[in-house]
Amino acid sequence: MNTRFCGLILIGMIMLFQTSFAVEKTAHNIIVPKTNPIFSGLHTLSIHVRDTITHNSVYRFLVDKLKLPVYYFPVASGNRRYAGVYAGNLILEPCGPYTEYLYASGSANALFFGLTFEPFESLTLAAKDLSERNIDHKVMSREYIYFTDSSLCRDNITITLMGDGDKTVGKNRKIDSLRYVMAKDTQNELGIEYVKEIRIGYKSEPNLEKWKELISPAELRENKIWEESNLLQFYFIKSDKKEVQSITFKVRSMQKAKGYLLKNNLIGSFIDNKIELDRVQTFGLSIFITEKD
Numbered sequence: 056m057n058t059r060f061c062g063l064i065l066i067g068m069i070m071l072f073q074t075s076f077a078v079e080k081t082a083h084n085i086i087v088p089k090t091n092p093i094f095s096g097l098h099t100l101s102i103h104v105r106d107t108i109t110h111n112s113v114y115r116f117l118v119d120k121l122k123l124p125v126y127y128f129p130v131a132s133g134n135r136r137y138a139g140v141y142a143g144n145l146i147l148e149p150c151g152p153y154t155e156y157l158y159a160s161g162s163a164n165a166l167f168f169g170l171t172f173e174p175f176e177s178l179t180l181a182a183k184d185l186s187e188r189n190i191d192h193k194v195m196s197r198e199y200i201y202f203t204d205s206s207l208c209r210d211n212i213t214i215t216l217m218g219d220g221d222k223t224v225g226k227n228r229k230i231d232s233l234r235y236v237m238a239k240d241t242q243n244e245l246g247i248e249y250v251k252e253i254r255i256g257y258k259s260e261p262n263l264e265k266w267k268e269l270i271s272p273a274e275l276r277e278n279k280i281w282e283e284s285n286l287l288q289f290y291f292i293k294s295d296k297k298e299v300q301s302i303t304f305k306v307r308s309m310q311k312a313k314g315y316l317l318k319n320n321l322i323g324s325f326i327d328n329k330i331e332l333d334r335v336q337t338f339g340l341s342i343f344i345t346e347k348d
Contacts, residue, residue, distance in 0.1 A: 090272050093181050094172040096284060097145050098217065100253070100299065101169035102340065104151040109164050110136040113149040113338055120319060120336070121304075122243045123147070124236045126229075141233040142304070143249030144286045159210040159296040165338040167253075167299035169213045181216055188268045206265040210258070211298035214269075244315035246307035249286050251345060254301045256294025263291060301341035303329060309346035316344075 104110040110129070117123050117140045126139035126146050137150045149165070160166060174181040178200055185192045191204035200216040202208050237248065257263045267274070270281055279291040292300060306312040309330075316322045316330065323333040329343040 091184055092175040093184050095175045096173055098173050099146040099148050099171040102149045102165055103168040104149055105164045106152050107136050110149050113165050114138045122245055124233045143237055145250055163339045165340050166211055171215045171217050174216050206261055210296040244311050246311055247304045249305050250302050251305040252288050252303035254290045254292055256298040256300045257291050258297050303343040303345055306344050306346055312344055
């Protein structure tokens with residue numbers, strides 16, 4: 056009897072161990088949901104201008120020299136001017152002047168300034184997630200959130216969230232139409248396809264850490280690159296100010312693009328596999344082109 060009883064205990068212990076092991080193994084295989092992304096993508100990069108004359112010049116440069124199709128034509132609102140051009144995967148929007156804003160670079164005629172993202176799901180959910188991440192912001196309307204967090208913004212950069220994405224039929228048709236125009240314009244010697252890279256200047260480690268919180272669950276690679284999409288990458292560069300430093304366009308052919316730039320007196324300097332456009336011609340904006348995907 057004792058031998059039989061001991062055998063039953065042993066069998067019971069083995070079964071208990073196997074059950075515990077199976078539960079532990081299952082627990083390790085459970086996928087814990089990641090934090091919801093706040094962004095679905097970058098919609099607009101604004102370009103602040105010194106005055107209305109510069110606004111017209113920058114707009115004409117983007118349309119006439121860089122051959123970018125018009126998203127919306129120049130409009131006036133009080134003393135400010137606004138316009139939008141389509142750059143393949145986002146809108147470039149010359150706007151201003153903002154005479155009340157104290158820029159970190161007071162002498163610039165034009166500078167890349169505002170990043171306007173689309174929310175991942177909705178503005179309501181985005182506002183909730185921002186609060187949970189302790190990122191200061193202000194809900195301006197049902198379609199607009201303005202970031203007030205000084206760890207991210209000010210100096211020469213602002214961040215906003217707008218709308219629930221271009222989900223309406225009219226907007227989708229317009230973007231699709233502009234994308235078609237760019238893809239079919241094979242006679243365009245410069246041959247811009249989309250914005251490949253945006254460089255962001257960060258001022259301090261807390262500034263960079265706040266960016267990491269903002270883009271989570273996406274992560275920065277070791278060389279401080281955030282892949283916002285398969286087309287667009289953000290590079291974070293240590294700087295004396297918070298700013299949008301530069302953009303890089305992807306072109307179809309570097310050889311053709313170089314010929315076009317030479318012909319139009321637009322070549323500035325050569326850096327690695329990139330050409331920086333002449334900054335006198337770009338009104339101070341740092342713009343590069345590359346053939347690299």
